[in-house]
Amino acid sequence: MTDTPDEPAGSATSTDESPPVKDPSKWTLQTQAAFEPADTSDLVVTIVSAVADVEDVPVDRVDPPLQEVVDVDAISRSFARTHATDRDRDFSLEFPYRDHRIVVRGDEWVQVYSKQE
Incomplete structure (x- = not known):
């Protein structure tokens, strides 16, 4: 189940570029899913x-x-908002x-990467 995020207006980046994980040559995007930032429980x-x-x-x-594993309340608060600004969209965590890298993006997408074998 891999959804494709809409590219933010005015953005020159897309999810096809290098992944935002440390040492991207060792990680592969497995799935991504949209979340609703106004609903803090939705992100978790x-x-x-x-x-x-x-x-x-x-x-x-x-x-x-x-x-x-992580402070889910802090993560939810970091992304909780009703309207994203361009600056918010550039933020990621x-x-x-488990054996994955989780990337929560300011453009309201969660990505799960797995280490390449």
């Missing part, structure tokens, strides 16, 4: 659902729980979760 659900999708497991089998 989106992250866990995307990981479950990549691993082909039910959401309730993703362990450890995300809140044991990256963290490891």
Whole structure:
């Protein structure tokens, strides 16, 4: 389930460019999903659902729980807003979760990368 994000107005970047993960030559984009920044619980659900999708497991089998790995309240607050500005769209947050790199982008997309073998 890989959705394609709409390119922000006035932006010269797209998801086809180098991934925003450390050492991009070692990571492959597995999936991405949109989230609703006005709904702070949606971001957490989106992250866990995307990981479950990549691993082909039910959401309730993703362990450890995300809140044991990162401060989900802080992440949700960082992206909570009703209207994104161009500056907001350039913001991203990256963290490891399970064997993946999770990238939460200011343009309202969550991306899950897996290490290349």
